[in-house]
Amino acid sequence: MKILVTGGSGYIGSHTCIELIKAGYQVVVVDNLCNSSIESLKRIENLYSCKIPFHKQDVRNQEAMRSIFDQYNFDGVIHFAGLKAVGDSVSMPIEYYSSNVGGAIALMEVMKEQNCRALVFSSSATVYGDPHKVPIKEDFPLSVANPYGRSKLVIEDFLRDVFISENSWSIGLLRYFNPVGAHNSGIIGEDPRNTPNNLMPYISQVAIGNLEKLRVFGGDYNTPDGTGVRDYIHVVDLAKGHVKALQVLKNKSQLMTVNLGSGQGYSVLDVIKAFEEASGIKIPYEVVSRRAGDVSTCYADPSYALEILGWSAEYKLNQMCEDSWRWQSMNPNGY
Ligand code: NAD
Numbered sequence: 001m002k003i004l005v006t007g008g009s010g011y012i013g014s015h016t017c018i019e020l021i022k023a024g025y026q027v028v029v030v031d032n033l034c035n036s037s038i039e040s041l042k043r044i045e046n047l048y049s050c051k052i053p054f055h056k057q058d059v060r061n062q063e064a065m066r067s068i069f070d071q072y073n074f075d076g077v078i079h080f081a082g083l084k085a086v087g088d089s090v091s092m093p094i095e096y097y098s099s100n101v102g103g104a105i106a107l108m109e110v111m112k113e114q115n116c117r118a119l120v121f122s123s124s125a126t127v128y129g130d131p132h133k134v135p136i137k138e139d140f141p142l143s144v145a146n147p148y149g150r151s152k153l154v155i156e157d158f159l160r161d162v163f164i165s166e167n168s169w170s171i172g173l174l175r176y177f178n179p180v181g182a183h184n185s186g187i188i189g190e191d192p193r194n195t196p197n198n199l200m201p202y203i204s205q206v207a208i209g210n211l212e213k214l215r216v217f218g219g220d221y222n223t224p225d226g227t228g229v230r231d232y233i234h235v236v237d238l239a240k241g242h243v244k245a246l247q248v249l250k251n252k253s254q255l256m257t258v259n260l261g262s263g264q265g266y267s268v269l270d271v272i273k274a275f276e277e278a279s280g281i282k283i284p285y286e287v288v289s290r291r292a293g294d295v296s297t298c299y300a301d302p303s304y305a306l307e308i309l310g311w312s313a314e315y316k317l318n319q320m321c322e323d324s325w326r327w328q329s330m331n332p333n334g335y
């Protein structure tokens, strides 16, 4: 089975390529490299003695995408390509809508022409906004507070409409919680271009000495220790969820919406402590005011993922921290 992985040289995409290859799929990557390096794929090729055909291309370039589809005759697509920084999305909404929404529409048009009807889409727990309760189930109300989140919700709505119009499509909307960690080889991981926005890469860069200290955004949330609570999920678990989703989608035409989270909530201070234990390094931090747009508590009810995909997260927080640290310490400057 041949799978097109858009955004496949990025963080989640590269880990998913590995799990696809391990499961026997042939993988082709399209990525415009706006937020990643081809080095991730080269390292996978070396590690697994395989070839990953790569096309440096923007998914919005339909002419190029058509010729790539003609060349490979894909059985399905996993669509990771897109922009993901919440803050940037506020200052660059045109770029975010264009790449995310425009990219998804352009891709679906080509898939329809080419009669390739299986799609797995990277959605996000951000579509739940500030949830009225936790754990979050897939049928909770949706609300978004920034252009990034809105672009994900628009794409979800678009894909729901496509499925309603023609139910020969097979579409998986996977809502990720907070992906962290890295491949346990230590040679493939998350490589933010600038100062990281997210907690785990920020802590890792404090530990390696690239950044002075962590700012903990808010110590006055209604949580056990006052800091924000999230559902951290190991990127390898997340990657395995995509393989399961493809298998289920190939068996039956459907549109499924699935939370990919661990079901466990951890506070910022929990993560700092786990990281210190995993790395043996003290993480200096100060508690500052809340970050605009952050919610207090967000974690998944992952029971539907178990039911429909036969998938559940296996890695615990200590393993996530160990693997993040191994990647960071072996690659102090990323790829
Ligand atoms: P990433 O930036 O590492 O990967 C995205 C990849 O897409 C990059 O390699 C980038 O170069 C490529 N890309 C961007 N726009 C493109 C375009 N128009 N054409 C071709 N390639 C393009 O991000 P990631 O963390 O691996 O995220 C993958 C997907 O998962 C994204 O859609 C993101 O919104 C979604 N997601 C991520 C998180 C997270 O916390 N990492 C959480 C929820 C959802």
Ligand code: UFG
Pocket: 084, 086, 124, 125, 126, 176, 177, 178, 197, 198, 199, 200, 202, 214, 215, 216, 217, 218, 227, 228, 229, 230, 268, 291, 294
């Ligand atoms: N945090 C800090 N200091 C930092 C960075 C983060 O205290 O320097 C805190 C945040 O306030 C939050 C927690 O750490 O309480 C996690 O923050 P992240 O930025 O790592 O993740 P978010 O939950 O804010 O958002 C992430 C992705 C979004 C995605 C969302 C849900 O960045 O794209 O998970 O999937 F939408």
